[in-house]
Amino acid sequence: MNFVQKAGKAIVIGGSMTGLMTARVLSSYYEEVLLVDKDAFPQHPADRNGAPHGFHPHRFTQRGKMITEQFFPGYEDELVALGSPSSLHKTVHMMNQYGTVEAPYQRNDVKFSRAVLEWVIRDRVRKIPNVRLLAEHDVIGLHMSPNHEAVTGIEVRQRGAGIQHDYMADLVVDASGRSSKLTQWLKELNYDVPSPDRMKAAIGYSTRRYNVPAHMKHLIEKWDVINIMGQPAKGTFTGVFSFIENQVAEVLLYRPGGNYPPTNAEDFEREVAGLPSSLIGEILSELEPITPPKGFRVPELYRHHYDQMDRWPDGLLVLGDAYCIYDPIFGQGMTVAAIEAELLDTMLQEQQNHPEPHFEHKVLRAFQEKAITPAWWLNCAADLQWDGVEYEAGSEPLKGIAFGSRYMNLILREGTANHNFKLFGLYWGVNSLSLPLQELFQPQMVKSVLESSEEGQQLLADLLSEYELPLEEVLIKLIPS
Numbered sequence: 001m002n003f004v005q006k007a008g009k010a011i012v013i014g015g016s017m018t019g020l021m022t023a024r025v026l027s028s029y030y031e032e033v034l035l036v037d038k039d040a041f042p043q044h045p046a047d048r049n050g051a052p053h054g055f056h057p058h059r060f061t062q063r064g065k066m067i068t069e070q071f072f073p074g075y076e077d078e079l080v081a082l083g084s085p086s087s088l089h090k091t092v093h094m095m096n097q098y099g100t101v102e103a104p105y106q107r108n109d110v111k112f113s114r115a116v117l118e119w120v121i122r123d124r125v126r127k128i129p130n131v132r133l134l135a136e137h138d139v140i141g142l143h144m145s146p147n148h149e150a151v152t153g154i155e156v157r158q159r160g161a162g163i164q165h166d167y168m169a170d171l172v173v174d175a176s177g178r179s180s181k182l183t184q185w186l187k188e189l190n191y192d193v194p195s196p197d198r199m200k201a202a203i204g205y206s207t208r209r210y211n212v213p214a215h216m217k218h219l220i221e222k223w224d225v226i227n228i229m230g231q232p233a234k235g236t237f238t239g240v241f242s243f244i245e246n247q248v249a250e251v252l253l254y255r256p257g258g259n260y261p262p263t264n265a266e267d268f269e270r271e272v273a274g275l276p277s278s279l280i281g282e283i284l285s286e287l288e289p290i291t292p293p294k295g296f297r298v299p300e301l302y303r304h305h306y307d308q309m310d311r312w313p314d315g316l317l318v319l320g321d322a323y324c325i326y327d328p329i330f331g332q333g334m335t336v337a338a339i340e341a342e343l344l345d346t347m348l349q350e351q352q353n354h355p356e357p358h359f360e361h362k363v364l365r366a367f368q369e370k371a372i373t374p375a376w377w378l379n380c381a382a383d384l385q386w387d388g389v390e391y392e393a394g395s396e397p398l399k400g401i402a403f404g405s406r407y408m409n410l411i412l413r414e415g416t417a418n419h420n421f422k423l424f425g426l427y428w429g430v431n432s433l434s435l436p437l438q439e440l441f442q443p444q445m446v447k448s449v450l451e452s453s454e455e456g457q458q459l460l461a462d463l464l465s466e467y468e469l470p471l472e473e474v475l476i477k478l479i480p481s
Contacts, residue, residue, distance in 0.1 A: 004352055006031045006130070008170035011154055013139050015041065016051055018320030018337040019175035020121045023131050024071045025345045026171070029352065033131045034167060036156060038179075041135050045082065045119040050179070053296050053328060054114040056207045057242060057252050061432035064335030065109060067342045068121075076110040078120045083245035084112045090224035095277050097231045098416040101424055105224045113244040136160070139176070142185050142316070143168065150314040171360075173317045175337075180322035183304070191313070194305040195394035197376070201383050203298040203327060204260030208268055210249045210287035219283065220247060226283075228275045230255055232385040237261055238329060239275045241283065249287055251280060254329050257388030260297060268293040301325050301383075303376050305395050307368040312361040319344070323364075324372045327383055332375045335433050339371040373480045374437050378430070381405045400478030403463060410449055410456050411440060423449075441479045443472045 010030040012019045015037030023035045039050040047054040060068060068075060080086070088108040094101045125131055136159040143153035143166060153168035174182045186193050212219060220243055230238035238254040253261035253271055262268050273281040303324040306312065319340040326332045343366050351359050381404040383389050391398060408427070415424030429435035450456035460471075467474045 004029055004349065008032075009034070009168070010171040010173065011036065011167060011169040012173045012175055013154065014174070014176035014320075014322070015039065015122070015133065015135070016048075016175070016177055016320075017118060017121065017334050018177065018322075018341075019173075020118070020125045021068070021071060021338060021341040022173050022175050022319065022344070023125050024128065025341050025348070026173070027128045027131050028345070029348045030171070031130060033128075034134060034169070035125070035131065036134045036137050036139055036154070036167075038138050038159065039135060041122065041133065042115075042119075045113070045115040047115050048118075050177075051114065051118075054118075055294050056114075056205060056296055056328065057240065057250055058114040058117065058334065059111065059242075059331050060109070060338075061331060061335045061434055062107065062109075063432070063434045064338045067335075067338035071341065072121060072124050075120055075124065078123075079110045079112050079116060079245070082116050082120070083247075084110045084116065085220055085243055085245070086110055087224040091222055092224050093226040093279065094229070094416075095227070096229040096412060096416055097233070098413040100277075101416055101419065101421075103421075111224075111243055111245075113248075116245055137165075139181075140164070142172065142189070144189060144313065148189050148313070149311075151316040169315070171315055171317065173319065174322045175318075175320050177321035178325060180318070182306075182318055182322060186313075189313075191311060192309065194308050196305065197303040197394045197396065197398070198392040199301040199380060199383060200390045200392065201256045201298065201301055201327060201386075202258035202260075202388055203254070203256045203301075203329075203383075204258075204295065205252055205254040205328065206261040206263050206268060206293045206295040207250055207252045208265070208289060208293040209244075209291045210251070210284065211290045212243075212247045212249055212287060216286055217247065219249070226280055228277050228280065231276070232387070235259060235387065236276060237271055239272055239280050241280045248290070249283075251284065253293075255386075256327070256383050257386040259388070260295065261293075263293045263295040265289065265292055298325070298328070301327060301379060303372060303394075305368075307361070307364040308395055309361075312358070312364065314358065314360060317344070317360050317363055319367060323367060324376060326375055327379045330375075330379065330382070330431060332379075332433055336371050336375050339433070340367050343367060343370060375433060377401070377404070377437070377480050381408055403459070403478055406455075406459055407446065407449070408440070410453065410459075414449065414452065437479055438481075441475055443475060446475065447471060 009032045010026040012023045012035045026033045039048045087105045089104050137156040141155040151172045157164050226241040228239040230236050240252040320337045411427050430440050450460040
C-alpha cells in the first residue's frame with residue numbers, strides 16, 4: 001500500500017466479521033476508529049447472541065480467504081493453533097441429481113467454526129493501536145449536519161445502564177447486519193429510500209455437532225467435505241458433513257421453500273439417514289453427538305438499493321448483510337463482505353490521492369455492481385427453482401433467472417455426469433465468487449454447452465426466438481456484467 005496520511009475519526013456499527021474487516025481497512029486511513037457492538041465480546045471462542053447463525057457451518061471461498069489473508073496475514077496459523085484442521089489432499093465428495101464427483105482437495109485451506117474465526121480476527125483488530133472496541137452498546141440514531149446532508153456521528157445507549165452517549169465522526173459505517181435500522185433512520189430524515197428486492201425463500205437449516213472418538217480419527221484425515229445436494233424437483237434436503245476444530249464433526253441439513261429440517265435429535269438422524277446417499281448416515285452411526293440439532297430460519301433474503309437513491313448523506317456507508325443478505329448454503333456472505341472491504345480500501349486510497357465529492361455514494365454503487373449483484377443473481381437462479389420460493393422486485397426487475405437456472409443446471413449435469421472437471425470447476429468457481437459470471441456465460445461457451453444436448457438446443461432456440469437478437473446481445477441483456 002502507498003503511504004497514506006491518517007486524519008479524522010471513523011465509526012463502525014457492528015462487530016461481526018464485516019465490521020471487523022471494515023475497522024481493519026479504516027485503521028489505515030483514520031487517526032481513530034471506534035467499533036461499536038451490542039454484544040459483550042466473549043472471553044474465549046464462543047457464539048454471540050448477535051450472530052444467531054454463528055453455530056452453523058462457515059467457510060471462506062478462495063477469494064474471501066485471499067482478501068482476509070491480505071488484511072490479516074497469517075491468520076490461518078492462529079486457527080491451526082486453536083485446533084483447526086487443513087483440507088489439503090483430503091477427499092471432497094459432491095453428489096447431485098446428475099451423479100457424484102469425488103476428488104482430493106488441492107488447496108491448504110483451514111476449516112473452522114464461526115466462533116473461532118471471529119475470536120482470531122477480533123483479537124487482531126483489538127491490537128491495532130488506533131482502533132477501539134466498544135461492547136454492549138446499542139446505536140439508537142445518527143447525528144446529522146444542520147441541513148441533513150451529512151452524517152456527523154451516532155447516538156448510543158449502554159446496555160443495562162441505559163446511559164446515552166454521543167460519538168462524533170467523519171465517517172460512519174453501518175455493518176450491523178440483519179439488525180440494521182438504516183432504512184428507518186434515513187426515512188425519518190426525509191430521504192427517499194427505494195424498496196428492496198426480496199426473495200421470500202423460507203430457508204431452514206439445522207446443524208448438529210459430533211465428537212470424533214480416538215479410534216475414528218482417520219475420518220478427519222480422509223474427508224474434507226461430503227455434500228449431498230438437495231434436489232428441487234424432488235424437494236430433498238441438502239446434507240453437508242465436514243469438520244471444525246478439535247476433532248469435532250458437524251452435519252447440516254438445509255432446504256428452501258418452507259419445509260424446514262428438524263431440530264429434534266431423532267428426526268434429524270432419520271432425515272440424515274434418508275438422504276439420497278447413505279454415506280453421511282453411515283459415518284454418523286459411529287460418532288458421538290455432543291449437541292442437539294440447532295435450527296435457524298431465514299424467512300426472506302433482501303437486496304437494498306441505496307446505490308440508486310437521488311440523495312445520499314456524506315459521511316455514511318453501509319456494507320455486508322446490512323446492504324444485502326444471501327442464502328447461507330452458498331457460503332458467500334463473508335466473501336462478499338471481504339470483497340466490499342477490499343473495494344473500500346482501494347477507493348479510500350484513490351480518494352486520498354484524488355478527492356471527489358459524494359465519495360460515499362460512489363462506493364455504494366461499486367459495492368452493488370462488483371460484489372452484490374453477481375452473488376444476488378446466483379442466489380436467485382438457484383433458489384427460485386424450489387417450490388415455495390417467491391420473488392418480489394423492488395426498484396429493479398430481475399432478468400435472466402429462468403434461463404440462468406436451466407443453463408447452470410446443464411453445466412452441472414455435463415460437469416458431473418460426464419466428469420468434465422473443467423466445467424465442474426468453473427461452476428463452483430463462479431458460485432463461490434472466485435470467478436466472474438462471464439466465465440460461464442461467454443457466448444462461445446454458452447453455445448457449445450447448449451448445442452450438446454436436446455434440452456439445450458431447445459433452450460437456445462427459444463432464447464433466440466424470444467429476443468430476435470444474436471446470442472452475444474441476448475447475454476448482455478440477461479446476465480449481470
